[in-house]
Amino acid sequence: MVILCRRMFRQLTAPLCVQIRISGKTGEIPMANVTELFGSMVFDDRKMQERLPRTTYKSLKKTVKNGEPLDISVANAVANAMKDWAVEMGCTHYTHWFQPMTGVTAEKHDSFIYPTDDGRIIMEFSGKELIKGEPDASSFPSGGIRATFEARGYTSWDPTSPAFIREKTLYIPTAFCSYTGEVLDKKTPLLRSMERLSSVAVKVLHLFGKNEVTRVTTTVGPEQEYFLIDKTMYDKRPDLIYTGRTLFGAPAPKGQELEDHYFGSIKTRVSSYMNELDEELWKLGVFAKTKHNEVAPSQHELAPIFETSNIATDHNELTMEVMKKIAERHGLVCLLHEKPFAGVNGSGKHNNWSISTNTGENLLDPGKQPENNLQFQLFLAAVVKAVHEYQDLLRLTVASAGNDHRLGANEAPPAIISMYLGDDLGALVESIVNGTEYKCKDSADMLTKVDVLADFQKDNSDRNRTSPFAFTGNKFEFRALGSSLNIACPNYMLNTMVAEELSEFYEELKDADDFEAAVKAVVKKTLTDHQNIIFNGDNYSEEWVKEAERRGLCNYRSLPEAMAHYVDKKNIDLFVKNGIVSEAELRARYEIELEHYSKQIRIEALTMIDMAEKNITPAVISFVKELTDAALAKKSLLPSISVKPETTLVEELSDELEKFVDKTAELKAAVSGASSANSDNLSQAMYYREKVFSLMGELRTIGDSMEQKTSAKYWPYPSYGELLFGV
Numbered sequence: 001m002v003i004l005c006r007r008m009f010r011q012l013t014a015p016l017c018v019q020i021r022i023s024g025k026t027g028e029i030p031m032a033n034v035t036e037l038f039g040s041m042v043f044d045d046r047k048m049q050e051r052l053p054r055t056t057y058k059s060l061k062k063t064v065k066n067g068e069p070l071d072i073s074v075a076n077a078v079a080n081a082m083k084d085w086a087v088e089m090g091c092t093h094y095t096h097w098f099q100p101m102t103g104v105t106a107e108k109h110d111s112f113i114y115p116t117d118d119g120r121i122i123m124e125f126s127g128k129e130l131i132k133g134e135p136d137a138s139s140f141p142s143g144g145i146r147a148t149f150e151a152r153g154y155t156s157w158d159p160t161s162p163a164f165i166r167e168k169t170l171y172i173p174t175a176f177c178s179y180t181g182e183v184l185d186k187k188t189p190l191l192r193s194m195e196r197l198s199s200v201a202v203k204v205l206h207l208f209g210k211n212e213v214t215r216v217t218t219t220v221g222p223e224q225e226y227f228l229i230d231k232t233m234y235d236k237r238p239d240l241i242y243t244g245r246t247l248f249g250a251p252a253p254k255g256q257e258l259e260d261h262y263f264g265s266i267k268t269r270v271s272s273y274m275n276e277l278d279e280e281l282w283k284l285g286v287f288a289k290t291k292h293n294e295v296a297p298s299q300h301e302l303a304p305i306f307e308t309s310n311i312a313t314d315h316n317e318l319t320m321e322v323m324k325k326i327a328e329r330h331g332l333v334c335l336l337h338e339k340p341f342a343g344v345n346g347s348g349k350h351n352n353w354s355i356s357t358n359t360g361e362n363l364l365d366p367g368k369q370p371e372n373n374l375q376f377q378l379f380l381a382a383v384v385k386a387v388h389e390y391q392d393l394l395r396l397t398v399a400s401a402g403n404d405h406r407l408g409a410n411e412a413p414p415a416i417i418s419m420y421l422g423d424d425l426g427a428l429v430e431s432i433v434n435g436t437e438y439k440c441k442d443s444a445d446m447l448t449k450v451d452v453l454a455d456f457q458k459d460n461s462d463r464n465r466t467s468p469f470a471f472t473g474n475k476f477e478f479r480a481l482g483s484s485l486n487i488a489c490p491n492y493m494l495n496t497m498v499a500e501e502l503s504e505f506y507e508e509l510k511d512a513d514d515f516e517a518a519v520k521a522v523v524k525k526t527l528t529d530h531q532n533i534i535f536n537g538d539n540y541s542e543e544w545v546k547e548a549e550r551r552g553l554c555n556y557r558s559l560p561e562a563m564a565h566y567v568d569k570k571n572i573d574l575f576v577k578n579g580i581v582s583e584a585e586l587r588a589r590y591e592i593e594l595e596h597y598s599k600q601i602r603i604e605a606l607t608m609i610d611m612a613e614k615n616i617t618p619a620v621i622s623f624v625k626e627l628t629d630a631a632l633a634k635k636s637l638l639p640s641i642s643v644k645p646e647t648t649l650v651e652e653l654s655d656e657l658e659k660f661v662d663k664t665a666e667l668k669a670a671v672s673g674a675s676s677a678n679s680d681n682l683s684q685a686m687y688y689r690e691k692v693f694s695l696m697g698e699l700r701t702i703g704d705s706m707e708q709k710t711s712a713k714y715w716p717y718p719s720y721g722e723l724l725f726g727v
């Protein structure tokens with residue numbers, strides 16, 4: 001994998017010449033410096049080779065590559081080498097960096113100092129400190145799995161993800177669990193799911209005679225969308241500060257209708273932000289590759305080159321953090337919320353996912369003759385069956401208060417999970433199911449009909465941008481993720497469900513007399529039974545909603561609706577059987593998600609009430625007073641003069657203000673009644689969705705209408721125009 005990525009990175013950097021800031025100056029620098037810059041802040045394979053004794057390096061590699069347990073003497077040597085390198089790089093501290101159930105990463109910094117007998121200090125770091133950290137677990141969400149008095153929690157070094165340096169601190173990627181061993185983070189299930197999928201897939205590949213395969217890994221390339229807005233505007237919006245999205249805001253005269261932002265020329269300020277972001281990410285070993293403007297004004301995207309799932313996860317978390325940090329330096333704020341602005345597109349994340357072997361074979365690559373590639377067909381069948389049987393899990397893993405605004409809103413896939421296979425694979429599935437001959441569309445040449453433009457070969461299938469789960473050549477693109485989501489969750493779901501299907505296939509195939517015939521039968525039966533999940537049409541259309549219902553596919557519109565199925569028996573069985581999480585851990589996760597959702601909606605509602613009472617209502621009153629004064633002044637000057645413009649506005653605004661004040665009171669009552677009305681987290685979350693959230697929508701409608709009528713001089717918050725076009 002590392003070798004593959006290096007090669008790819010060389011390819012990627014070859015034709016480029018980038019702007020790099022060196023000691024404050026910006027200028028064109030030759031490519032060699034970027035290759036040197038890349039990974040300079042990472043304790044990567046090269047540094048390990050240089051700094052570790054050969055035997056230590058070898059046993060560490062065994063752990064990383066084959067998942068073999070780690071010896072303490074190895075850990076001691078690695079810790080020492082890491083510390084020496086970090087101190088040379090100017091570090092004073094180290095931190096165990098982990099991904100608790102909060103939705104953000106956590107870190108506690110310890111210095112390397114160690115007192116000596118003569119009252120001085122030395123810089124020390126032991127294998128024990130590298131392997132195990134002990135943050136207080138009681139302040140992290142545990143879903144009731146652990147009482148507060150059992151406060152101990154442990155972080156445990158993940159040697160498969162390289163340590164790195166940020167701001168004079170050595171960051172050590174770790175997993176997090178409670179004193180009693182319960183998993184309290186997102187990384188552990190991901191690592192377990194990768195191991196589980198690997199062990200099952202290897203067994204299946206051995207049936208195909210591929211005995212040289214010893215490990216299978218899942219790979220992920222997450223495309224990340226984000227908004228950049230001006231910091232001075234942001235600071236004036238409590239809704240953005242507290243909730244990450246605008247809770248009020250009338251549409252600007254211009255939105256995204258001219259389609260002029262997508263792939264548009266990048267503004268200077270944004271471009272210098274992006275350059276610094278690339279530079280910082282490259283230093284951290286992140287393969288930042290593509291950047292462009294997205295559909296909504298002020299919206300952008302960054303796509304990296306794919307890596308193994310757990311490193312891709314760490315790197316995506318890191319990318320989001322670095323995006324926010326770099327923005328500060330440019331007087332900008334990076335918004336990662338799924339729906340910061342109503343009326344224009346929100347932000348998502350495309351999770352490109354595939355499976356490959358340690359021998360370099362991509363198991364989702366159909367090859368030149370997919371009709372004869374039984375191994376590919378079997379893996380494809382496993383994915384099709386998994387997505388069909390566990391569509392509810394895929395739906396709920398992308399559910400969040402923020403993402404609920406996007407799914408099904410014609411800017412993102414619907415809440416209905418289905419798969420797109422494209423023309424070629426679609427035809428293949430049809431031929432297998434119906435037992436007919438497979439006719440592949442010849443991949444035609446693209447004739448440009450301009451002499452100076454080269455003709456080239458077209459891709460086998462067009463893209464389907466509306467599908468939540470689309471096959472794109474040799475990988476699947478899960479497109480329903482929200483922009484702020486930790487990708488560990490969708491990926492451990494995917495890995496686990498595919499591992500489950502493969503293990504079922506393995507059981508059916510392992511003793512077959514005629515292996516080929518048995519594979520064909522399994523593939524045919526699976527694709528026949530599960531073809532209902534395949535849909536190649538327009539996922540945004542109304543007809544699809546009806547058609548999906550006829551097919552019996554789930555359509556869960558909000559987090560509470562989806563989350564209710566987390567603890568369905570079939571889902572508990574899936575995770576328990578595959579050794580990913582226990583039933584208690586799963587139930588804890590369910591409680592955490594629901595509780596988190598209710599808290600988020602509550603914060604949004606309280607912020608709205610605050611904005612309404614403290615600023616919007618007073619602003620409208622002041623403006624109405626100014627209008628009234630103006631009308632009275634006019635009348636006293638010239639009794640016959642018309643004051644219709646003023647009185648009409650006064651009337652309209654007074655009318656709306658009355659409704660606005662009433663609605664604010666109603667919302668307030670709904671929020672304070674929430675805990676007494678509900679006894680468990682699910683009904684509480686449902687209450688927030690059905691009662692509180694819908695009142696928020698009603699309040700906003702009135703507020704936005706008043707904004708459109710109120711003088712900008714009085715309106716207390718920057719407008720959508722200023723926010724979206726202010727950079």
Ligand code: ADP
Pocket residue numbers: 219220221222223303304305306307352353354355362472474475
């Ligand atoms: P597309 O143009 O179809 O979106 P790209 O080649 O641009 O495909 O890739 C989009 C994303 O998918 C990138 O992040 C890329 O690294 C990732 N990707 C490509 N191949 C794989 C793979 N085998 N596994 C996981 N991700 C992949």
Ligand code: MG
Pocket residue numbers: 223350477
């Ligand atoms: Mg893509």
